[in-house]
Amino acid sequence: MKEIFIERREFLLRIGIREDGKLVESIVEEKKNEPIIGEIYKGRVKNILPAINSVFVDLGLDKEGYLYYSEELKSRDIKKGQDILVEVIKEPLNDKGAKLSSKVSIPGKYIVLTCYEKGINFSKRINDEDKKCEIVNKIELLKDVEITIRTEGANVSIDELQREINKLYEDFKNLDKSMKYSVDIKKLYGEDLSLFKLLRNSIGEELTKIYVDNEVDFQKVGAFINGEENLKLEIYSGVRNIFDFYGLEKELLKLRHNKVNLPCGGYIVIDKTEAMYVIDVNSGKNTKGKNFNKIILETNLEAAKEIGKQIRVRNLSGIILIDFIDMRDRTQKNVVMQQLENSLSSDKGNSRIFPFTELDLVQIARKRQGKSIYEYMEEDCLLCKGCGMILKLSYIEGLVRNEILRIQEGNSIECFYIEIDSVYKERIQGDIFNFIKEIEGLNKEIYLNYVDNIEGFKVEPLIFQSQKDNVARHKVIAIEKF
Template sequence: MREIYIEKRNDLRRIAIKEVNILTECFIEEETFEPIPGEIYKGIIKNIVPGIKSAFVDIGHKNNAYMSLSESELKILKKGSEVLVEVVKEELNGKGAKVIKTFSIPGKYVVLETANTKRVFSRKIKNQEVIKTLKEVIKTPEGIGITFRTNSQFAKHEDIQEEIDRLYKEYERIVRDFKYSIRPCKLFGESSIIYKVLRDNINSKTSKIIVDSKEDYEICKEYLKEINTVDLEFYGEARTLFDFYGIEKEILSLRNNKVNLKCGGYIIIEKTEAMYVIDVNSGKHVTGRNIEKTAEETNVEAAKEIARQVKLRNLAGIIVVDFIDMKKKESKECVIKALNSSFIGDRNKSKIFDFTELNLIQISRMRKGKSIYEHIEEECPLCKGHGKRLKLSYIYLLIKNEILKSNVEGKIKDFHIEINEEYKEAVNGNMFEFIKEIGALDLNIYLNFKDFSEYYKVEALLFNNQIDNVKEYLVKVIEKY
């Protein structure tokens, strides 16, 4: 069964999805007030660059968005032209968001689209009788495209029709507001990724949603008001929800480039400047006498795990996979089939290419949102950006969780904390922020920095002799404030 965990802390929302207790997807959303994919804007073209067939568009944010243009659009559009656009990629490294001139409005059962005027059905709807019935019964507006989502095959026809009518009214409102708005502005956009996650993941397989903020609890409660098959729970403890349910540990493990397989093999995930490279190794899975069969079994399991890791880490762009060599065409087809089936339902469009002559498989995956690394890692100042380390803010969160785990009843007042010395300058530069972020303003913190392989250690001090051993590291009251 599927379980959804929604954690909201300050300006960061994290959503984890587990299938049969296995983490399958993780969404991280920062409240940056920057344009996000799915939002629709009225924009004004500020500049056109024919050489790269692009236009830069003012959509009301600090950085202008950019939009690719066709040959005909280059002739029609001019500086100052008003355009109705949808954000498809968020801002990155000072570069504005990417926008397109078509847009879509998603619903639970259908998606209304301006890119075409066709009726399209999800690939997961296999029953041709269902498709035939939907075509005959459901009325769709002229001049607009409708994509029937997987959920539509299980929905009442009147519910689908009602949603289409509602989405079309929203479409008319967007077009009307575009026409009468004077300045660039946002015309449509859900305030949080939570709506998309609920829309895409609430079905007969979903058993439970656990939420730790009142705001998100009310959103889920409203969404589930006509659904009685999903349990909604509120988590109100001080310890973070992700830490309590062991999800934090799983997220941290995503920093490892090695992932072990149940069969005894393993995969290695490496990032280069141009792409991600994944290597499949047989490891301990070498007991079988049939080398071809062993390679096939390892590769099939690796294919499924690769798809899971790509989605969890939100890897995008070009991904090259070096599978264990196989000779038979049938074996290769099994691996391709396993990859394709494992990517079904992926929120990012992906394409899998056949084996090359060198036994490599290429995967292209559209970029949506940041990778998991961008949320929990930062450039290491000691190696001038050539390496990555855990974000200091993330370490503060992990330390706070350790303190809360040790101090459930609130009776322990003394803690010894060791932090890797590479963070010494940053922590000492703002000691108050450190003490505040780890929730220790009313505690005695004994802090020192150490050259070790770990990022931090937290020890609860229960006895006087423990305190005496570290008393020289006590953070003074004046440093706290």
């Protein structure tokens, strides 16, 4: 059975997917004043620089986006100050703004509508000519949009395709109306893109339970899955975070370790550099009692299978370079490559795998969707000037809050002793009120102690007066809170 967990906070959306009780995918998206891949904006041309073939577009955000000054744009005689419809195809990076495209599309599970185009297209993977003819003859062409049938669209009925076309066409008409009649530059389409994209790609014929933690998402997701009999939607109303209650938080914390053991005795090591992720495959203890070539093949096959899982669950994106153990036999490389492709087959077009190089390196390019676990959970350690990584203070606050709420379940404890690594001391003391607020401690008696070189934090309930007396010097006094 598949389970999908959706946890929303004020500025954060987290989505986790379990299959047969194991976490297989995680998405984290922070709400910022920045564009996200797939969003559609009514922008305004800020500048045109023919020398570098670039058009800079004001999106009404902190940074301008840019798009390629194509022959199509030149033929449209686009001018500075002109309004233009654009789609985000690459998110901002450092000082560089978002990369945009003037070819704008609205995706569904089975079809894609391309705005202000005409006709009908098919995915290159659809080879059934009879099915193509049936679709062309029975699907009515639409004004101002081109219909592209996705690969999975060839496997459903015409009625199912038509229902999705009608739904997406309504989205297009709303977008078109805003483009023509609204004055402001703004986002026109793309609220909760990551959520609905993940739901589209994850929902199949198997029984799936979806858990949400608020009424708004209950209504949104309910409308999205309307009519699907194999989907069960449930709202979680507990005080702890949904990830903590169902054990996903513990599984995510384990992913901070960069070494992953394989059943055969080998292991893989996942490292992040500034430009890419590098995955090294090692034979480890898998060295005895077997033919050397068989050891290499076995280790590489298990590694290829595990790498696909780790890419999804850690949400790695960009360039991923894999250093497999050297294989001289080309047929072995083909088998390993097939295993790697199979392990990423459920990634639904997000990943592109390139062939082996002469050094037995494989490169994967994966589209960015939300944050990796490293971006969300970790930050540079200031004590070692960025050479090491520690858990983000915001993430620690969430973990402390979860632990306090867990201890409180079923009892009336209101006093807590907290130990936290002294690396966080300066920032916490600089805004102690906000820290106490984030851990749900404003109406509680909190004793806070900073300790060198502990792993994260420790929370203990204080039940007896003698316990409080022992840590009295660490009490957060009322004036600090208010």
